[in-house]
Amino acid sequence: MIDFTYRNSRPIEPEFHSHTFYEVYYFHEGICNYLIGDKVYALAPGDLIVMYGMTLHCSKIDPSVPYVRSIIHFEPSFVKPYTELPNALNILLPFEQLRNYRIRLQGEQKERMEAMLEAMNGHKQRGGQISDNRLTLAFVDMLYFIYDQCMLPMKDKADAVSSKERAVQDIVTALESCYTDDLHLEQLEDKLHLTKSYLSKIFKEVTGVTIFQYVYRRRINEAKILFLLQPDLSVTEAGIRLGFKHLAHFSRMFKQQTGMSPEEFKKTGGYQFEASRTIALKKVQRQDNPDLEP
Template identity: 25%
Template structure:
């Protein structure tokens, strides 16, 4: 028999006093070749979102940059960070976990990824362990045996510990240029534009209004923003509105008309048309399909 006893330095606490994470939810999403983007640009003000690509590949928007992702990648979105599923190619399976009230030692609340680090983290040799964790947590969520909530929460904490270990390995094995996401004048411009849109997307917005507010010419603003994000500023406005609408559809019982107004659409008709064009179905059908999928999907991948 081989025994292993953790050393005291290996058992240092991860969380600040009272900062143990609260597991909110897990979702398993299956993308088919003809599927459109499930969720448009959105953020969570008081949650960390962690996605794991169990199968397939595609493109994800994290913050203000697009990233190519593949099987085994973990995507970390701190609270307040915009993200979108974008294009997933072929048959793709991902798990998405949302966590609240987490405070790591020395970090702000609901921040898992330190500032400046790339949000895409390959699981590498830990792929099978991560996938097993996701399948276990998801099956507990679906089957709900006695004590499932406590068990799922402890497994989620193990997942966070594993991610922190992977982040540390990446720091030790990479040079400064590889550790940090690129920064520069264009990133600053995009951040400025994004911040303005995030604060005003629910109001009337035009390219000229955005340009005047950030003191940048419409031409330069459009060119830089498109190159960095893949969207024109006004496309981003519409995706931001759609993402907020999708969040409200799946987290509240508000009427569709009220959601359309709160998300910044001038009429219900325009909201329905844009939603169907982007998502492939009406808002009401999307809401129904979301909750049906939550209750019926299995965990084969």
């Protein structure tokens, strides 16, 4: 599932948000300070940012000049099969290891990136099954390009990763195996041998969201994938599979994150997702309750 916006020049209002899908952001032109967590990047044309999404981020622009950017949002589970092919590399590693990283592209590398974005847009505009598949393959090729650009910083990161980041990665790994369960922090406490207060503190500090906010968003993203891959799956069955005890709770959380109800998402096949994403992200920031448990 790829949501691709090419050379968007629509003005925006600065607002911090986060999401569980990964993001590739390319800055074409304008004046922009990009805030990701506690870091501020003064962008220049050719800047490419890889983001794993969960860290709160926000772009602050100068509205007096055009702000042009290309953005790709994608579910890591959509790309994962391409990492399991013979001799394949883990092209998700830059997002998983660097989490949020700015690459300054110049000269030939800048031209290559812009040519890849233009080619992807051509496939998107043509539409149809062949073009959709070529769009996916072009994006996978772009991820290999990004991986190549990130090899050195990934090596440095592996040497310098903090104990907090390691612990948060352990939390995410543990959650992946139990996010559909009737989850309690005591389970993570027992599994990771860290107090639940410490787990909660460092997770929020590193990612910008609470553990249970992450769990809800992970569940809803999985629900979207289930509805796209299994269109006959009922909303009730999906909610049960993903650990929601009450259908109303599932429907409410789904709408907060996607801007539409599960039934609407199923009817449209998710085609309205891109148009509703901005609204949904704003709703999540206003309505998420960190004290709720699944």
